[in-house]
Amino acid sequence: MALSDRPGERHRQVAGLFTDRVRGARSWDAPSPVPGWTARDVVRHLTEWLPGFLASGAGVGLPHGPSVDEDPVAAWQVHCDGVQAVLDDPETAHRELTNPHVGSLPLETAIDRFYTADVFMHTWDLARATGQDDRLDPGFCARLLAGMEPMEQTIRSSGQFGARVEVPGGADAQTRLLGFIGRDPFWPGQRSVPRSRRRR
Numbered sequence: 001m002a003l004s005d006r007p008g009e010r011h012r013q014v015a016g017l018f019t020d021r022v023r024g025a026r027s028w029d030a031p032s033p034v035p036g037w038t039a040r041d042v043v044r045h046l047t048e049w050l051p052g053f054l055a056s057g058a059g060v061g062l063p064h065g066p067s068v069d070e071d072p073v074a075a076w077q078v079h080c081d082g083v084q085a086v087l088d089d090p091e092t093a094h095r096e097l098t099n100p101h102v103g104s105l106p107l108e109t110a111i112d113r114f115y116t117a118d119v120f121m122h123t124w125d126l127a128r129a130t131g132q133d134d135r136l137d138p139g140f141c142a143r144l145l146a147g148m149e150p151m152e153q154t155i156r157s158s159g160q161f162g163a164r165v166e167v168p169g170g171a172d173a174q175t176r177l178l179g180f181i182g183r184d185p186f187w188p189g190q191r192s193v194p195r196s197r198r199r200r
Contacts, residue, residue, distance in 0.1 A: 003140045007112035008087035014116050015080045018046075018123045022076045025130040032129035033187040035162075039129040042122050044068040047079040050115050057097040058107050060086055087111060117144055121181060124174075128187060141173040145180055152180075 004010045028040040037045075047068060054060040065071075065078025086092055087108055097110040105113070120140060127134035148155060155161055162182025167175050171185075178185040 003137050007108040007116070008084070010112060011084060011087050011116045011119075014120045014123070015084065018119050018126065019076065019080060021123060021126045021130065021132050022073055024132050025072075025126065027130065028072055030129045032125045033183050034125055037125075039126055040068055040072050042126045042129065043072045043076050046119055046122060047075055050079075050083065050111075053099070053114070054086070054097070054111075057099045057110070058095055060095075060107070062086070083111065083115070120144070121177070124178060124183070136174050136177075138173045141177040145173060145177045148180060 003013050022043060025039055028038065030039045031037075032039055032042050034042065047065075051062045054062060062082040063078055065075045068075045092107050095107040096104050097107045098104045099110075102110065102114070120136065121144070124134050124136055126132075152164075156163075161180075165179040165182060165184050167179040167185060171179070175185045
């Protein structure tokens with residue numbers, strides 16, 4: 001099923017798939033494809049960066065759940081529901097987010113462009129770390145890649161993604177997207193992460 005072009009509905013679809021992977025995880029200390037991160041750290045990242053981004057840029061507060069260390073499933077669910085409530089609020093369509101790095105954007109556009117896309121890409125990380133279905137919507141993979149490739153120099157210099165990983169010629173959209181953002185699409189999910197390198 002293709003993803004919606006409406007920010008609220010697209011978040012519902014993307015976050016719903018991530019929620020399925022969260023609920024299906026059995027080992028939160030399993031290493032992830034992100035160097036130094038465990039499965040738990042993938043959830044930690046998504047629940048930690050957005051609240052400050054919304055609060056400082058749009059005066060929007062998200063509800064606080066338990067910590068990811070205490071209960072990653074509940075931490076994600078409270079956060080996810082809070083984001084969906086913002087997107088479903090009719091007032092959100094009339095609000096803007098202002099950030100020194102991105103300028104001013106409609107609030108729902110900012111959430112969709114920076115956060116929902118992040119959830120989408122990290123779904124692969126969590127799925128691969130926990131041995132679950134890691135297939136992503138191919139159309140959205142192609143769309144994200146097409147949008148990021150012209151800005152590659154800026155993206156690389158920001159430090160948000162690792163070095164590009166070369167993939168075979170003729171690779172599908174998901175494989176090419178993963179390589180672009182610095183993931184090894186063929187990462188086996190069997191490496192251990194030394195405790196000293198785990199992100200906290």
